[in-house]
Amino acid sequence: MSQASGSGTPMSDRKHVLSADNVSKKFDTAEGPVVAVDNISFDVRPGEFLSVIGPSGCGKSTLFNIIGGLTPDHDGTVTVGNEVVRGPHPSIGMVFQEESTFPWRTVIDNVCFPLEIAHVPKAERLDKARHFINLVGLNGFENRHPSELSGGMRQRVAIARTLVSQPKILLMDEPFAALDEQTRLLLGDKVLQIQQELKQTTLLITHNITEAVQLSDRILVMTYRPGKLKRMVDIDLPRPRTSDVVSSPAFGAYVARIWGDLREEASRGMQDSERAR
Amino acid sequence: MASADGMKGRARAAGAGIGVMQVRIVLLVSLLAAWEIMARSGLLYRDVVPPLETIGWALVVLLSSQAFYWNLGVTIAEVLAALAIGGSVGFMTGVLLGGSRFFGRALEPYIYYLGPTPKIIFFPIMIMWFGVGPGSKIAMGAVSCFFPIALSAAASMRQIDTVLIRVGRSFRANGWQMAMKIYLPAMRPSVMNGIRLGLGIAIIGTLLAETKLSNRGIGYLIMQAYSIFDMPRMYALLITLFAFAIGANAIVGRFGGHTTGK
Numbered sequence: 354m355s356q357a358s359g360s361g362t363p364m365s366d367r368k369h370v371l372s373a374d375n376v377s378k379k380f381d382t383a384e385g386p387v388v389a390v391d392n393i394s395f396d397v398r399p400g401e402f403l404s405v406i407g408p409s410g411c412g413k414s415t416l417f418n419i420i421g422g423l424t425p426d427h428d429g430t431v432t433v434g435n436e437v438v439r440g441p442h443p444s445i446g447m448v449f450q451e452e453s454t455f456p457w458r459t460v461i462d463n464v465c466f467p468l469e470i471a472h473v474p475k476a477e478r479l480d481k482a483r484h485f486i487n488l489v490g491l492n493g494f495e496n497r498h499p500s501e502l503s504g505g506m507r508q509r510v511a512i513a514r515t516l517v518s519q520p521k522i523l524l525m526d527e528p529f530a531a532l533d534e535q536t537r538l539l540l541g542d543k544v545l546q547i548q549q550e551l552k553q554t555t556l557l558i559t560h561n562i563t564e565a566v567q568l569s570d571r572i573l574v575m576t577y578r579p580g581k582l583k584r585m586v587d588i589d590l591p592r593p594r595t596s597d598v599v600s601s602p603a604f605g606a607y608v609a610r611i612w613g614d615l616r617e618e619a620s621r622g623m624q625d626s627e628r629a630r
Numbered sequence: 631m632a633s634a635d636g637m638k639g640r641a642r643a644a645g646a647g648i649g650v651m652q653v654r655i656v657l658l659v660s661l662l663a664a665w666e667i668m669a670r671s672g673l674l675y676r677d678v679v680p681p682l683e684t685i686g687w688a689l690v691v692l693l694s695s696q697a698f699y700w701n702l703g704v705t706i707a708e709v710l711a712a713l714a715i716g717g718s719v720g721f722m723t724g725v726l727l728g729g730s731r732f733f734g735r736a737l738e739p740y741i742y743y744l745g746p747t748p749k750i751i752f753f754p755i756m757i758m759w760f761g762v763g764p765g766s767k768i769a770m771g772a773v774s775c776f777f778p779i780a781l782s783a784a785a786s787m788r789q790i791d792t793v794l795i796r797v798g799r800s801f802r803a804n805g806w807q808m809a810m811k812i813y814l815p816a817m818r819p820s821v822m823n824g825i826r827l828g829l830g831i832a833i834i835g836t837l838l839a840e841t842k843l844s845n846r847g848i849g850y851l852i853m854q855a856y857s858i859f860d861m862p863r864m865y866a867l868l869i870t871l872f873a874f875a876i877g878a879n880a881i882v883g884r885f886g887g888h889t890t891g892k
Contacts, residue, residue, distance in 0.1 A: 422800075441799055441800045441802045447796075449797065451793040452791075452793070453793045455797075455812075457816070458815075469807075469811065470798075470803045518801065
């Protein structure tokens, strides 16, 4: 379970940092069993930004929880380096969709949290926390409480808090879902810049096509119920990128193509939810 | 923008604060005036409604006697012991009931039904078990404050935002770290509210017991003054009791309840 076994080979020598092999998850509901994730396999390469996109209800969040080690009871395996994920893994840092900052802690204390858990000495803790607070652009807000910040700022606190633990893979579940479109584009820029700086391997779960194309190197499109892998799309947009990429013809073509894949799935999802009403 | 809003809010609150304060003062002054008119009019027995001046002198005499402070000390010690015992047992019970759906469903009805029962009916039993002295008073106070504290701890345990627990787990916090760094701070505001409620009820339970059967404490002094029909002294004691309750509440209020929420 320790990090020791991962220290043998340098990261760049390995073909992938994380792989999911035949991952499936079934839920028992009142209307019978529902297959949320059906036999999904994929690899995440070092330094890449991979997005998983799918309509609401396709099992994206289930996949997020399985990879994060918070849903132990599933079929198939998730491996990080050479280790099978059986619970929360130190190499995987999670950022949640919901409001997840601790309201009773200041920004800097929020960011220090994972380091406290790992018993990092206080001076080092504060140094590291300040570094990542700067990185997400929240310098000057160290001593504020989350209630004094905007939703976008709170989500950046959550991202800094996860980055401070220096995970090999940053795993995010629709971190910007609650934000408005403009804030989302600007935060996308921030994420691109951070990823550029840290060469951070990132796995993003999202339902937002623009966001996925803006940020990703590859996009995994999922089907609606059961959640299967529909297509893997390579995004060959130049890096370093900013939100300006949104206006390029290539961007539009990718969006159109992914929407082409998603349209059928999304409309099946919509029919389902209308029938349930 | 946010700070400007905050300033406006604060200014409005301060403005409202003056208005609220004025209403309070007007009410207090008119109550005192009504009292004084009643006392001077002779409509009621003078001894039952003594003039404010007489009560004032009785208060001065009371506050300069050593026996008063000794008895006040006894009552405070009883209330604190009651709160410590009833509060810690109540908190642990609440955590158990809130943390386990099974225990919550199985046992919480008892607490709901016993909660509103006047605890004074247990006083004879408490006297038999713990004697006429402070023991039975502490027991009464503890039994009284157990209920609100247990219920508020159970509720706060259930209200914890589950995403915060998932955050803790994702960073691989152990059980102790989860308790100290997530559960306790998340529960603090509503548990503090429960303790404030419990303190009030512990004071009621303890004093009620003191006035029934005792040989020391403020409740005892009040009954003593009443039995010799020393009304000014009795009112003076009641005033000190108000001051004690207000002070106790303020102290608990300082220790939390108003943490910055979301």
